[in-house]
Amino acid sequence: MNHPDHPELAEAFNKDFERTTWHDETLWFVRQKRDKAVYPVPEFQDLRTLASEIKDHTLSNLDNYLIEFEENATKNGVKVHWAADATEHNQIVMEIIKNSCKVEGRNARLVKSKSMLTEECHLNGFLEKNNIDVVDTDLGERIVQFRNEPPSHIVLPAIHLKKEDVGETFHKHLGTTKGEKDPQILTEAARQHLRGKFVAADVALTGINFAIAETGSFVVCTNEGNADLGVNLAKVHIACMGIEKIIPKLHHLSVYTRLLARSATGQPVTTYTSHFTKPVEGKEMHIVIVDNGRTQQLGREDFRSSLKCIRCGACMNTCPVYRRSGGHSYDFTVPGPIGAILSPNIDLHKHKSLPFASTLCGSCSDVCPVKIDIHVQLYKWRQIVGQANELPAAKKWAMKGMAKVLSMPKVYNLSGKLARGALRILPHGLTHNQSMNPWAKARELPDAPKQSFKEWYEENRK
Amino acid sequence: MKVALFIPCYVDQFYTNVGVSTLQLLEKLGVEVVFPMKQTCCGQPMANGGCEQDSKGVYEHFVETFSEFDYVVTPSGSCTYHIKKHYDIIEQTPAVQKVRKSIYELVDFIENVLKIEEIPNSFPHKVGLHLSCHGQRGLRQANASEITGVRDGQISKLLRKLNGIELTELERNDECCGFGGMFCVTEEAVSARMGQDRIADHLRNGTKVLTGGDVSCLMHLEGIVKRQNAPIKVMHIAEILNGNQP
Numbered sequence: 001m002n003h004p005d006h007p008e009l010a011e012a013f014n015k016d017f018e019r020t021t022w023h024d025e026t027l028w029f030v031r032q033k034r035d036k037a038v039y040p041v042p043e044f045q046d047l048r049t050l051a052s053e054i055k056d057h058t059l060s061n062l063d064n065y066l067i068e069f070e071e072n073a074t075k076n077g078v079k080v081h082w083a084a085d086a087t088e089h090n091q092i093v094m095e096i097i098k099n100s101c102k103v104e105g106r107n108a109r110l111v112k113s114k115s116m117l118t119e120e121c122h123l124n125g126f127l128e129k130n131n132i133d134v135v136d137t138d139l140g141e142r143i144v145q146f147r148n149e150p151p152s153h154i155v156l157p158a159i160h161l162k163k164e165d166v167g168e169t170f171h172k173h174l175g176t177t178k179g180e181k182d183p184q185i186l187t188e189a190a191r192q193h194l195r196g197k198f199v200a201a202d203v204a205l206t207g208i209n210f211a212i213a214e215t216g217s218f219v220v221c222t223n224e225g226n227a228d229l230g231v232n233l234a235k236v237h238i239a240c241m242g243i244e245k246i247i248p249k250l251h252h253l254s255v256y257t258r259l260l261a262r263s264a265t266g267q268p269v270t271t272y273t274s275h276f277t278k279p280v281e282g283k284e285m286h287i288v289i290v291d292n293g294r295t296q297q298l299g300r301e302d303f304r305s306s307l308k309c310i311r312c313g314a315c316m317n318t319c320p321v322y323r324r325s326g327g328h329s330y331d332f333t334v335p336g337p338i339g340a341i342l343s344p345n346i347d348l349h350k351h352k353s354l355p356f357a358s359t360l361c362g363s364c365s366d367v368c369p370v371k372i373d374i375h376v377q378l379y380k381w382r383q384i385v386g387q388a389n390e391l392p393a394a395k396k397w398a399m400k401g402m403a404k405v406l407s408m409p410k411v412y413n414l415s416g417k418l419a420r421g422a423l424r425i426l427p428h429g430l431t432h433n434q435s436m437n438p439w440a441k442a443r444e445l446p447d448a449p450k451q452s453f454k455e456w457y458e459e460n461r462k
Numbered sequence: 463m464k465v466a467l468f469i470p471c472y473v474d475q476f477y478t479n480v481g482v483s484t485l486q487l488l489e490k491l492g493v494e495v496v497f498p499m500k501q502t503c504c505g506q507p508m509a510n511g512g513c514e515q516d517s518k519g520v521y522e523h524f525v526e527t528f529s530e531f532d533y534v535v536t537p538s539g540s541c542t543y544h545i546k547k548h549y550d551i552i553e554q555t556p557a558v559q560k561v562r563k564s565i566y567e568l569v570d571f572i573e574n575v576l577k578i579e580e581i582p583n584s585f586p587h588k589v590g591l592h593l594s595c596h597g598q599r600g601l602r603q604a605n606a607s608e609i610t611g612v613r614d615g616q617i618s619k620l621l622r623k624l625n626g627i628e629l630t631e632l633e634r635n636d637e638c639c640g641f642g643g644m645f646c647v648t649e650e651a652v653s654a655r656m657g658q659d660r661i662a663d664h665l666r667n668g669t670k671v672l673t674g675g676d677v678s679c680l681m682h683l684e685g686i687v688k689r690q691n692a693p694i695k696v697m698h699i700a701e702i703l704n705g706n707q708p
Binding site for chain 2: 006007010011013014020024028035039045318320321324325355356357358359360361362363365366367379382383385386387391395396399400402403404406407408409412416419420438439441442443444445446447448449451452453454456457458461
């Protein structure tokens with residue numbers, strides 16, 4: 001199957017010049033907020049190192065920590081489930097819902113707070129097909145759910161939309177006045193709408209930011225309080241996590257909470273940092289632990305450190321390419337630089353253009369709170385794409401030809417001379433033909449000098 | 463001290479003047495420079511394109527050309543970074559290890575090998591410095607805004623000491639220009655937009671001369687300047703330090 005690749009989708013995004021400006025500036029504003037929250041913390045770089053080392057240690061001992069976590073969670077009265085892949089995960093969640101709510105004459109009702117894992121597993125569509133009503137309660141998630149779109153950012157799921165777009169969506173789905181774009185009014189409409197959904201819910205589902213092996217408890221970080229409202233009202237709480245969310249001990253947690261919100265949005269800490277340990281009497285708590293390709297990534301020496309990611313989204317906010325191409329151009333649950341090193345592990349053919357959707361500027365690696373060497377991994381994925389014969393044929397043969405020329409000085413000197421000669425003689429309209437030369441769409445070629453440096457040197461210095 | 467000059471392939475072909483200025487500058491600073499005639503390229507274009515295996519012959523040719531020297535100096539942070547970072551896929555013979563250690567970006571060489579902190583030239587212009595990502599984040603030649611709010615680095619240190627110069631204070635001090643090797647054509651739309659945004663930042667803040675340590679970034683930015691007929695003159699740092707005027 002042919003998928004539109006990143007360059008195509010990015011080009012379409014860039015057709016709207018003003019909107020691209022707005023998208024870039026909006027995310028750059030978040031990056032600057034992050035800087036303002038980071039610079040005054042003198043030990044911030046030490047925290048990054050520590051966070052990186054704790055995760056390295058945890059990933060090297062993941063089998064033991066996962067079992068320790070399961071044992072302690074079970075002792076706390078939580079039911080732990082294991083899912084090898086997305087299909088198993090979705091099946092498990094559905095069965096928990098069907099078994100625990102025997103509703104008559106209506107669909108079971110699920111409220112969700114933000115969970116990128118359930119996006120990755122495409123849970124919503126699956127549950128809806130099985131007669132379970134699903135409502136995303138995070139404001140941004142609800143907006144994109146109404147629009148039947150995937151999130152375009154892992155922390156700011158509706159960042160691709162302007163308030164006018166939200167107004168239109170709410171007019172259609174919530175009956176707000178046509179043309180209404182006041183954020184206060186739109187947010188209030190969403191609050192009133194969601195309040196009813198919270199009260200009526202049978203089951204609440206949350207993601208997990210950190211799962212603590214030592215205590216068997218887990219932590220959910222949100223800003224809207226929707227996770228807490230959901231789980232405290234519903235009879236059943238299902239929490240879903242990837243296997244990489246483990247940290248060994250409770251005292252490690254503060255290293256991450258200090259990094260997460262600062263890196264994500266420039267807040268010192270998220271508004272809600274909720275700890276869940278055991279179910280309230282008469283209620284149920286389930287944890288679903290999911291692999292879905294993660295152990296395969298763990299087995300890739302060059303790429304395993306991508307599993308250290310705490311999903312802060314800072315690499316997206318800082319990425320000059322993401323800011324100018326939008327999350328949807330990546331066509332993967334996790335977009336941006338981190339998505340570009342996670343996605344080839346899942347489907348190399350489909351995502352082969354993503355490791356190339358970068359200038360390798362390295363800003364992502366420097367901003368990453370757990371020090372994932374993202375740009376180094378992008379370079380390494382490129383080599384794997386090349387070796388898997390997934391490069392466009394023209395590019396592959398051009399590279400091979402160039403490599404030959406550049407290893408033979410005489411051929412190189414001659415080719416350079418001919419190319420410069422041609423550039424000097426041929427008319428501008430031909431050398432700058434936009435369908436043949438993408439460079440020339442927005443740029444002039446450099447002037448071709450009569451003499452190369454080598455020729456100058458030979459004439460003047462030898 | 464045996465010093466070789468490496469002029470990257472696209473500089474050799476299109477920016478003769480940058481090569482000449484680099485050579486003249488090093489000579490003015492008292493360095494005896496050899497230019498090995500059989501040199502071609504560091505191999506980065508193919509490697510960044512996902513074909514580093516195809517580059518091995520180019521890497522080996524580079525090592526063979528330069529391994530007899532104590533230092534190899536080049537007006538490019540990007541090529542320097544590539545040799546240091548990515549020549550790990552060929553056998554690490556003593557010659558390969560030596561070349562990976564002896565390769566220096568020009569300004570790094572001036573400041574940290576020659577220990578020269580000031581070049582007594584005059585350049586009475588408003589200058590915008592474009593930090594190349596491979597020089598800045600790759601070789602750590604300048605602070606990164608992800609790490610600190612203090613804007614400082616090797617090139618700006620030397621520039622600031624020129625007589626009469628004024629440096630542009632940019633809104634985004636270290637955003638990538640969008641060149642990115644093959645990226646500039648494979649991701650043309652984003653690449654061009656990134657370059658246009660950089661130029662707009664320089665224009666808003668008064669840059670008259672745009673400079674930097676990597677000709678690749680400057681070639682891309684100059685392409686946009688010329689297309690837009692923007693009132694900016696693009697010069698490589700070697701040209702400014704050599705005393706050339708716009």
